[in-house]
Amino acid sequence: MTEPEAAGQQHRSGFACFVGRPNAGKSTLTNALVGSKIAIASSKPQTTRHAIRGIVHRPDAQLILIDTPGLHKPRTLLGERLNDVVRATWSEVDVIGVCLPADQRIGPGDTYLVKEIAELPKRPTLVGIATKADLVSKQRMAEHLVRIAALEEELGISWAEIVPVSATAGDQLDVLADVLSGLLPAGPPLYPDGEITDEPEETLVAELIREAALEGVRDELPHSITVMIDEMGLREGRAKDKPLLDVYASMVVERDSQKGIVIGHRGARLREIGTAARKQIEALLGTPVFLDLKVKVVKEWQRDAKQLNRLGF
Template identity: 55%
Template sequence: MTFRAGFLTFVGRPNAGKSTLTNALLGEKIAITSSKPQTTRRTIRGILTRPDSQLIIVDTPGMHRPRTELGKRLNAMVREAISDVQVVCMCISADEPIGPGDRFISAEIDANPRARTVAVVTKTDKASKSKTAERLLEIEQLRDWDAVVPVSALQGSQLEDLVDVIESLMPESPKLYPDDMITEQVTGDRIAELIREASLEESWDELPHSIIVTVDEMVDREDGITEIFANLWVERDSQKGIVIGQRGARIRQIGADARREIEALLGHQVHLQLQVKVAKEWQGDAKQLGRFGF
């Protein structure tokens, strides 16, 4: 049997469903999701191992017109991911028309002429059959694709077909990772992202892009409980009060929501301690961006 292995990346506009699709294909939550745009801020590698293939999925931030230094660096991450993979899968929402952002991303794909290209029409569960057909026609006119696959990550529709298509485009290769490995992310980074995910759902509209989370310490106690000490960073003093909420109600809710997800990840009880701190205008500060790992 011919074994195939290689790297693919999901690219697309913010909220095109890239992270939801990544999680659905892997059968495990390795990338946080949110209704807020630009939720993904890192390139996240997930590893899907099948009997005759191993696909390394590189989930990326949504490409957008940058307004901050952080935005520029996120776009640079996407360009780097495109340049390093064998297959580029461009995600386009079935319920939104093709726009300038999609055409811009399609042009960016040309930076890697060796890559095979797949158009993934996401969120077909949110669009009528006529709308999906309309989107497919627009996509066919966007560029010359190796394949076009409509999917619904939430309903699990045609995910197997997508994997089969991607697998067929990969080169013959031995396995690149151990069979039991599903992501390269370290546990501390996954926990920080789960806390940020909880904060996104609880925060006001102006806050999502201003929040970043760091995990300072994790201590495994003798009673089997893991103590986690983490910071939620915002850009201005006024935002600190919003995250904490009246009499600490919002930060307690963030902690409760995050704790459930972290316990599911670790498989045991955790004690989560959160503090809210200010890193003034960190999204535009090169020094602070470096400190936060960007």
């Protein structure tokens, strides 16, 4: 057997994360590659608040994707802590995929991000990803790829590959998975076969409720909502073939006016959130769910270190 063939037999395993401006398609791409919804995706900026790990199992590799919050100019203590999560993740991964949406021009926010990565003491391998390929013409995509390539000279970086993809249409996802897996170090699988995330179920459930709450709310509200799982467990006394998962959760906001927005006229908005979230939780866990939702006001929780600690940030 020749040396390249022998190398081809090596199993690879390691970590990659996607970075990009808000709405660059990071969470959607993570979910598409994992093949299951583990990261919430929303049109609202700063949707992602935890570094969530999704696991892609392949015969030749195990790719662990870390979906991080977007790096942003923090206005609160929560914002500062989210940025700390991002930088800590960058310094630990093997590969960083920089998501540059094809339907938007590359701007100062993108170059700022790439410069930050370029200044890391231990720089991971970089892959340029032209996301949202389904939204543009071939000519526009060609121009976008040339512009991504030009960042090498401008910012003093080197792309291992540049890959156009569409997570929603499923275009080129296999190519991206091949590229990312091929850049990982040789090593055995780090997680058991079939496991798609190491996030606790309670965290995933809280995130799905928050995603439902974010749909259709005003711009100032998304940052102010977080979700606490007060209690969660299978209801006792049920037949084994008819399980029911009880979930008691509180949506936490910062002001009484926000509480009113989340509840809606005669509780209509709260019921919509509950229905949408329950469907997503049932799809994720494969169990019928009883969901009890409350709304609590915790004044200025994003700026209060004690409250942030209590809420898991």
